Amino acid sequence: MIAMTIAEIAAAMGAQLLRASDPTAVITGLTHTDSRDVRPGDVFVCKPGEFTDGHLFAPVAVEAGAALLIVDHELDLDVPQLLVDDVVVGLGAFAREVVARVRALGTLKIVGVTGSNGKTTTKNLLRTILQEVGPTIAPRASFNNEVGAPLTMLELTEETKFLVAEMGASGIGEIARLVAMAKPDIGVVLSVGLAHAGEFGGIESTVIAKTEMVSELTPADVAVLNADDHRVAGMAAATAASIVWFGLGPNAAVRASDVHSDATGTSFTLTLASGESRPMRFRVLGEHHVMNALAAAAVAESLGVDIDAIVTALESVELAERWRMQVLGGRDGVTIINDAYNASPDSMAAALKTLAQIRTPGQRTIAVLGEMSELGEFSGEEHDRIGLLAVRLNISQLLVVGQNARRMHISTINQGSFDGESSIVDTADEAFELLKNTIQPGDLVLVKSSNSAGLRFLGDQLGELFSW
Incomplete structure (x- = not known):
């Protein structure tokens, strides 16, 4: 980060400055919301979350060397604190000021x-x-x-x-x-x-x-x-x-x-x-x-x-990002494509089309698919559409993981040409146990789901199982 004094950061955020014996002290460290990332001289943002509150981790951040805290209530910690009504809004104001200064x-x-x-x-x-x-x-x-x-x-x-x-x-x-x-x-x-x-x-x-x-x-x-x-x-x-x-x-x-x-x-x-x-x-x-x-x-x-x-x-560039069309495996000619960092109807369809497109003549393809989240009222019909696409692309086998994705399984078994080639399990652990006994030499396997379904770790497990 560019060098700014504690007082300058407070002014940018419209914050009340607490426990700062020297407001002219200069901050040059990075800013974090995870206390595990904090290093000496850094700023820690005590962001309230859905399941926990960053204020609870402020002592850990201070012990790690945090030089400044952004808080929505004063903490009993001997470190400068910037008090704001909303730490996320304050964080945005801080970023806007830094961008403006570098822009200048x-x-x-x-x-x-x-x-x-x-x-x-x-x-x-x-x-x-x-x-x-x-x-x-x-x-x-x-x-x-x-x-x-x-x-x-x-x-x-x-x-x-x-x-x-x-x-x-x-x-x-x-x-x-x-x-x-x-x-x-x-x-x-x-x-x-x-x-x-x-x-x-x-x-x-x-x-x-x-x-x-x-x-x-x-x-x-x-x-x-x-x-x-x-x-x-x-x-x-x-x-x-x-x-x-x-x-x-x-x-x-x-x-x-x-x-x-x-x-x-x-x-x-x-x-x-x-x-x-x-x-x-x-x-x-x-x-x-x-x-x-x-x-x-x-x-x-x-x-x-x-x-x-x-x-x-x-x-x-060989890999866009971990868990995004990441090619793993290789032993016995088995290829695992781990694309389970995220999934929307468009990206799910693109991944399935890639699976069909890159297979070699006679090669068996297996699609291991989980839920596409955050679709609201569109969820049912979009999961149906993906199941039907798997049939039309002649994917050899479909394994659906999780009841929230069940309609993909139902839509495939309703197609006579796909009868018996689709199955469903409740968890990634069940999927792993099934797949490690059914994947055959030469198979091409796609693992795809939204992040919340957790199938990226299943993809890692399969990749390790079939690694050299």
Whole structure:
């Protein structure tokens, strides 16, 4: 973080300063909401949560060396404390001030990324490209909400050239609040789908929320939009920014052609808005990730990165993120694809299509699927749709894990052509016991679910079981 005094941080947050014998003391450490991450000189945010309260862990943070606490009530601890009504709001105000100070230096460029699917992958690809150009800050894991995004922003230093801000939302207004903290120079919208549809209240509300990424951009800014998604394409009317379109179709300025995927990745020809083209081999599994690569390439070109540097960086990436199309196993020719970090109807369908697309003639495919959460009233029909898709793609066997995903199993067994090839268990442990006895040499296995279903650990177990 940039150097700021305790008094300056308090003023930025509108906080009451408590137990600070020296308000001019300078803070340069990182900011955390997890006391286990705190190191000497850091700031600890005592955030109340659904199941516990960060204030309870403040003594641990102080023992670890926290130099400053952000609290909503005074604690009996001999360390400076900033008292605010809402620590999350205070955290956002703190981040906004740090961004503004680094912005004032005139060298920082901010890229905001949103979309129903692909945010984390695109963010990671951008970090890989841009860190070769200059100091780059991007979120760890999926730090993309009202807490995670500010924590990332607070990592800025005077030397930072690029901030890649992943901006997620589960409701209207949330992206707008993040944009107010760090208005992008380049705003990216990847897709609009049914992810979190239950929380948004429908696809129309999702469109409104995602449009917040580009609605405040100025004519000097750039909006990078998916030309193949009609809902994203419609956002062109809502922004004053210049637009760079990406996609597979002829209307895209940044596009992929001659696309071919297999079990080791995807080959395609990358064409930039300048008209320059290069063949490339993208090793992140799944043809759907090509769109994320195109978005990253469009941003990089807009920031002045040349095509050879873009291709070299993209070709260096083997894994978008742990638990995202992560290839494991290998013993006895068994391949485990662990894609169970998250799941929406679109990403579930894309993963199943990849499973079908990369199988070799005669190879058996097994889909181990769990619940797609946060779909609200759409949950039943979307789980039905995925079950039917598994049948249409001729997936060899389906194993559904958890009663919340039961309709996937029911929809498959209702299809005569799939009778007896689908089964259901209640837990990941039961699934593991079943699979370790039924997976055969040469099998191709996909594990996919929302994070809450916990199947990512099942994928790890299977990967370890069939590792060399």
